[in-house]
Amino acid sequence: MSDSTTAVPTSATATPDGARAHARAQAGTVVEHMPTLPASAYATTPHGVPGSALVWAERVAGGGYTHRVVRRGTTIRLTDLSGDACAHLLLLRAGQPWERINVADTVKVQWNAYLGVGQLLLSDQGRVLATILTDTAGRHDTLCGTSSRLRNEHRYGSGWPGGPSPAGRELFVLAAAKHGLGPADLPPSISFFKGVRVEPDTGDLTWTGAAPAPSHVELRAELDLVVLIVNTAHPVDPRPDWSCTTLEVLAWPGEPTAIDQWPATASPEAARAFANNDEDLSARGRGPSGTAS
């Protein structure tokens, strides 16, 4: 027997058995930014929501992204835990992602550029993708989309998704890819927790920053949705250094808005948008809003 066959392994992970043991020893590690599985095991749930009902519970780091497919009626609660999150959102219709959020239609149809309670997030097909149920922040944006790699390189020196100041569009490209979607599937996005206003005379964009933490918004999915969420600095954030903190995402099932319920009753435009949802679902043999599907 030669000496070479009796050499002692130089590390605990030098063999498959050793590497497996090392990998398995990581199980159960808890970090600040991660999904909780099952979601019902999440430590804190909103008042009035039984923890056992949660279907999505995740903390997304600044510079991170997440995504799910949710059934209509699901409430999605986004929380800016420590005051410096910025949740960029895209909604696409599950199963037919060419129908997706249309920011221009959203502001034009509702005669208002700013997001708030009772407003609808509209698709390009004249239907309601989601409604805003709750808003304790009041600082959101429909105008500026998310950041590009070129702009973040210009502002911070880097915009690649693995770097210190990831560009929102780069992260959306990754999130979309997990659903078989590509850059062409990414229209202008909206964002929550950082405010921008338009000066009435000049059209200039004015930064209004964040609300005191914690603040949250709740959205109700009114159709089955692909939800893409990116948490990164707002593109007109004036601070010289990139900054973004933890976003909490929680979701639980429920009923979609019925056509005789607020906010479907809030305006004639909303009533027609919900009527369009019901028309589409009825033709598919699925129940209209507010009934079992």
Next chain:
Amino acid sequence: MTVLTDVVVAARAPWSGVVPAGGTLQIIDLEGNQAVDCLFYLASDPTERYSAPETLVWQGSVYLTTGSVLRSDTGRPLLTVIGDEVGRHDTLGGACSKESNTLRYGHHTRHQHACVENFLAEGARWGLGKRDLVSNINWYMNVPVEASGALGIVDGISAPGLSVTLRAHEDVLTLISNCPQVNNPCNGFDPTPVRLVIVAP
């Protein structure tokens, strides 16, 4: 000066073509207050396209006028506005569609012609489809935003013969819908022709 294209786009009609890098595109509002819906794509890779948010963020304003750089969704400059006889143009209102018309005016408008129909039909000639349509520019359209956020398409500020001129930084595929909308003041409730002139670099 070599004129590559000099066409009148009929009321309600689409148009498409490539403006070469260094060349100019002039859009002339022949009869006044005619909204001209417009999208731009990088001719060499049309998955890269005009982005309203990128354009707004870099210039810090929602209106377009002389000096505005129209950027793609990667931030790349596609064209610059080098001449504007009107003063400001819209980036927020998007295109009218049969579907959004049902929300804005009622289902009686469902079968009226709309800009998205023009974009889809004209885009298909270049291999573009629905996924390729995003928030567009509305030349000459007047969309004030009030302090409350109230926003709307209101009476125009253009006039017969006024024009806007752009210089391309890249070869830019241009889709135009000469807006057919008759339910709001964007065209003075009466769609009219516009003239396009493309000049070589």
